[in-house]
Amino acid sequence: MKEGTKNMIRLDDKRCIVGFDDGYQLGKTANFIFDNGVHRLGAIEPTLKENSLFYDGEYFKVGEGRSAITEDKISDDSARLRTMTGIAMELQNAGLHKAKIVLAVGLPFSNYGRDKLKLIDYYEQQNMLEFSYEGEDYSVTIIKVIVCPQCYSAIASRLGNMKDDYLIVDIGSKTTDVVYVRNALPIESKSITIEKAMVKWIKEIQRDMKIQTGKDIPEHEVMKVMLKEVSNLPSVYAELIHGMMREKIHSLELELAERGYSLDYINIIYVGGGALMARDHAGKYRSHTAYDCDLCANAKGYEFLAGQMLERR
Numbered sequence: 001m002k003e004g005t006k007n008m009i010r011l012d013d014k015r016c017i018v019g020f021d022d023g024y025q026l027g028k029t030a031n032f033i034f035d036n037g038v039h040r041l042g043a044i045e046p047t048l049k050e051n052s053l054f055y056d057g058e059y060f061k062v063g064e065g066r067s068a069i070t071e072d073k074i075s076d077d078s079a080r081l082r083t084m085t086g087i088a089m090e091l092q093n094a095g096l097h098k099a100k101i102v103l104a105v106g107l108p109f110s111n112y113g114r115d116k117l118k119l120i121d122y123y124e125q126q127n128m129l130e131f132s133y134e135g136e137d138y139s140v141t142i143i144k145v146i147v148c149p150q151c152y153s154a155i156a157s158r159l160g161n162m163k164d165d166y167l168i169v170d171i172g173s174k175t176t177d178v179v180y181v182r183n184a185l186p187i188e189s190k191s192i193t194i195e196k197a198m199v200k201w202i203k204e205i206q207r208d209m210k211i212q213t214g215k216d217i218p219e220h221e222v223m224k225v226m227l228k229e230v231s232n233l234p235s236v237y238a239e240l241i242h243g244m245m246r247e248k249i250h251s252l253e254l255e256l257a258e259r260g261y262s263l264d265y266i267n268i269i270y271v272g273g274g275a276l277m278a279r280d281h282a283g284k285y286r287s288h289t290a291y292d293c294d295l296c297a298n299a300k301g302y303e304f305l306a307g308q309m310l311e312r313r
Contacts, residue, residue, distance in 0.1 A: 006030040006296075008094045009303055011102070011310065015143065016094070019104040019302035020086045021150075022073055024173035024199060025066055026273070027082045028299045032089040037065035038078045053085055055131040066199075066219070072115075074122040083123070087140055088133035098139040102310065104302035106150045109177045110193035120145045146306040151177035152186050153301030154271040154292070159184045166267045167256070170298070171274020173199045176252065178261075194255060198274065201248045202226075205241055212240060226277060246281045253283075271297050 008030075009017040021028040027036050034051075041059040046052045051063040062085040073079040083103070091099055103123060107115050127142040148156075151170035155162070159181065166181040175197050180190035202222050209217045217237065224231040225241045233241075257263055268289040270278040279291035294300070 006300060008090055009307055010094075014098075015100045015102060016091075016096070017102045017104055017303050017306050017310075018087050018090050019299040019306070020083050021106055021296070021299040021302065022079055022082055026173075026295070027063070027086055028296050029086040029090050030296055030300045030303055031093055032086065033295055034063035034085065034089075035065055036063075036082055037067050038062050038081050039064060049135045051134070053081060053088075053131060053133050055081065055084065055129070074118060079122070080126065084129055084131055084138075084140070085133060087129075088131075088136070088138050091138060091140075092133075092136065097137060100141045100143045102144045102146065102306055103142050104146045104148060104306035106148045106153055106298055106302055108172075108175055108193050109149045109151050109179055109191050112147070112149045116147045119147050146302070146309060148302045148305045149177075149179075150298055151179045151271065152191075153305060154294075154297035155179075155181075155269060156301045157304045164267055166269060167261055167263075169252075169256075169268060169270050169274070169278070170272050171252070171270070171277060172197050172272070176274070178256065180261075192259065194252070196248075196252050196255065198277070201245070204248075205244045208244055209237070209240065213237060217241075226280075228280060242281065245277060246283060249278055249281045250283050 011017065019030055023036060025036060027034050039061040041061060043057070044059060046059055046061060051061050053060045053062050060081055062081055067078060087101060091097060105119060107119060123142055123145045129140045129142070131138055150172070151168055154170060155168050162181050162184050168179040168181060170177040176194040178192050178194065180187045202219055205222055206217055206219065209215065217233070221231055221233055222241055225233060225238045226245055231238060253263055265288065268286070269292060271292045273295045275291040275293045279293065
């Protein structure tokens with residue numbers, strides 16, 4: 001799914017910066033969003049070229065459904081295959097099939113220091129990639145990997161204008177990152193990661209819907225209701241789901257308050273896909289709360305930060 005029309009950042013000598021946000025539900029570049037599911041087909045060529053990737057003698061379908069949540073994303077090739085898909089989408093959008101890539105990726109704020117070098121090593125182990133996506137050939141060399149902290153990246157380009165105290169909240173698929181900003185600088189000691197996020201909430205809503213209605217509601221139908229998209233579910237089911245989601249957002253904000261964040265006066269910015277959920281299920285209106293609902297915000301931020309780092313060097 002195409003999200004925007006941001007131009008690719010091109011450097012000298014045919015180098016490009018590509019930001020990729022490898023979520024536990026969606027893969028996101030600056031311009032594209034796709035499901036994070038990876039299905040290995042082996043030597044069997046798929047009937048349809050849509051979402052098909054050919055790499056290292058095997059065919060894959062990338063972007064159909066959601067992959068199971070794992071402890072990390074670098075224990076197999078799935079993250080690399082999703083990254084190649086994102087790169088192909090951006091290159092095709094820019095009219096390129098061969099490029100030297102500065103790859104900008106991210107990690108949860110609290111895991112950044114611990115896992116940064118592992119993620120760089122993961123991508124540098126196989127940095128020359130020859131593959132086909134949807135029938136078109138691509139030749140990519142990853143010349144540098146830059147790892148950025150999630151959540152912070154989503155607002156990095158406007159940090160200079162944030163001259164007060166701000167709480168940046170990024171509700172992801174597996175975790176919620178919370179970054180405290182004071183006078184345009186992130187305060188690491190007051191920034192946390194909370195184990196409350198979309199996939200866990202959806203599973204809990206499915207369980208509670210089963211108890212209340214006796215029906216098994218598919219994950220994608222729950223998502224449609226939460227995103228206010230057209231759904232075939234009865235309106236009474238939709239209202240139940242909205243009520244449960246309001247409880248989830250209230251629970252998250254209650255935990256933030258219990259951890260010492262004064263939500264009644266601090267500026268709050270919800271970012272990314274979770275901002276949609278927070279905006280539509282907020283328990284009350286606050287004039288100092290904003291919702292940046294750009295699902296590609298982190299990927300765009302990775303590119304911005306990578307560009308700044310390269311300029312300084």
